[in-house]
Amino acid sequence: MLISIDEGDPRPLYAQIAADIKEQIRAGALQPGDELPSVRELADSLAINLHTVHHAYRQLREQGIIRLRLGRRARVAPLRGQPASRDVVEVQLVGRLNEIITEAYHLGLTAEDFRALVDELLAKGKDER
Amino acid sequence: MRRLLYHPLWTHLFAFGYLLVAGWVLYGAWSRQPQMQQHIPLQFDFNGYPIREGSRYELLAIPVVMLLYLLCSVLLDELWARQERRKTFNWLSLLDELIIGVMVGLLWGYLVAYFTKGFDKMIFHLPWTTMLLAAGVAVAGAAVLELLRPWNPYPDRMEGEDAAAIRQEIAQRVRLRERWVHWEAQNNAWINAAMIIASAVMLTGAVLSYKLEPLAAAMLVVSAVAVVLLLVGGMRTTVTPDRIEIRIGLIGLRIFRLPLGKIAEAKAHDFSPLREFGGYGIRWNGKTTAFFFRGNRGVLLRTVAGKQYLIGSDRPQRLAAVIGAAKEQ
Numbered sequence: 144m145l146i147s148i149d150e151g152d153p154r155p156l157y158a159q160i161a162a163d164i165k166e167q168i169r170a171g172a173l174q175p176g177d178e179l180p181s182v183r184e185l186a187d188s189l190a191i192n193l194h195t196v197h198h199a200y201r202q203l204r205e206q207g208i209i210r211l212r213l214g215r216r217a218r219v220a221p222l223r224g225q226p227a228s229r230d231v232v233e234v235q236l237v238g239r240l241n242e243i244i245t246e247a248y249h250l251g252l253t254a255e256d257f258r259a260l261v262d263e264l265l266a267k268g269k270d271e272r
Numbered sequence: 273m274r275r276l277l278y279h280p281l282w283t284h285l286f287a288f289g290y291l292l293v294a295g296w297v298l299y300g301a302w303s304r305q306p307q308m309q310q311h312i313p314l315q316f317d318f319n320g321y322p323i324r325e326g327s328r329y330e331l332l333a334i335p336v337v338m339l340l341y342l343l344c345s346v347l348l349d350e351l352w353a354r355q356e357r358r359k360t361f362n363w364l365s366l367l368d369e370l371i372i373g374v375m376v377g378l379l380w381g382y383l384v385a386y387f388t389k390g391f392d393k394m395i396f397h398l399p400w401t402t403m404l405l406a407a408g409v410a411v412a413g414a415a416v417l418e419l420l421r422p423w424n425p426y427p428d429r430m431e432g433e434d435a436a437a438i439r440q441e442i443a444q445r446v447r448l449r450e451r452w453v454h455w456e457a458q459n460n461a462w463i464n465a466a467m468i469i470a471s472a473v474m475l476t477g478a479v480l481s482y483k484l485e486p487l488a489a490a491m492l493v494v495s496a497v498a499v500v501l502l503l504v505g506g507m508r509t510t511v512t513p514d515r516i517e518i519r520i521g522l523i524g525l526r527i528f529r530l531p532l533g534k535i536a537e538a539k540a541h542d543f544s545p546l547r548e549f550g551g552y553g554i555r556w557n558g559k560t561t562a563f564f565f566r567g568n569r570g571v572l573l574r575t576v577a578g579k580q581y582l583i584g585s586d587r588p589q590r591l592a593a594v595i596g597a598a599k600e601q
Contacts, residue, residue: 144454144455144456145442145445145446145452145453145454145594146452146453146455147445147446147448147449147450147451147452147453148449148450148451148452149448149449149450149451150450151450172590178457178459179455180453180455180457180508180510181524183524184455184508184510184519184524185453185455188453188455188510188512189451189452189453190451191451216459216505
């Protein structure tokens, strides 16, 4: 598992860690049941605060992506069997998608270009898995 | 998709069947109360005359040993199946049928001798024919099942991965990001369970013996704590932009640390834990210092000073790519 952070990235550090773990699960580098480093080990290796890593893990646990139990090491949770409800999708995805669509508009991409880009990335993710 | 077992249980059909037969035969013998007494002859000299008597329930040791042997065999076959890169014939998988067949033949021969000659006149010689026949049938059946068993690649073996693509992807991420860590673990749940049980046994021994042998009891407590702290939790390998580290146990004791600048070469490597290192754990074979808790794959590191280290890994191509990319950074 490769986790990276960058001070130049506008996202907070905990969000970068959470995004990295999610991306690796999507790419298949992390499988359900795989162990994650302890909060202390990861914080030491990245030279960041324990609370930053803990925040990232807590967020992933709330989203059902990892299992985090007291006294045990965090593990990747089983993949979701069915799509999340519309309400969850609204909260976690639609707002951010709108932001990306707006960015794409201002970068001069047409709706067709944008769809093609999304299809290309989805196909790449499928290959990786 | 991960499976629970990669070596199917039905390949042990004959061993399971014999175990049931042993249980059924024993139950049948005990239920013939008047004929089978509470105390029976259990040990015999070379001429077949009894030299020790014991409870008839001591015969239960035979199916219990058979069951334990079968469970060990299931575990070993599973470990074998997870290492296979193609379908191979696992000769070791026939060993449980051989042993269990011999034991069933022995039990059968004993009971026949007991019931035909009676308690007082019993003379017992090893029933070689029955034992060989029972073992032969079981081994032949198990060999057929072993040939028929399907092969399923264990996902962690990553045979299909494109090493060049991994290297490219990792090199890109390592170059673009300011701080990063590659982390992986070799942590077997069954080793953790075994260590906790061993520690509990030591603590029980300490409690029972502290009045008679306080020093021995204290040593047992220290050993139990050391076993839990150092051997539960497996081995974790961490690569950061400047070093590679290995930690073990619950406390994360660092047992290896090497600056990446001292590494001349890092490559994925297949090895034989038993033949090359005589087992698992922290090993040295006169040429290479090795750290591995499972599997037979890892990354071979060669330092600029000419030393060799072998780091066990479930995904050695990925680990080697990370080290390679970090060195180029």
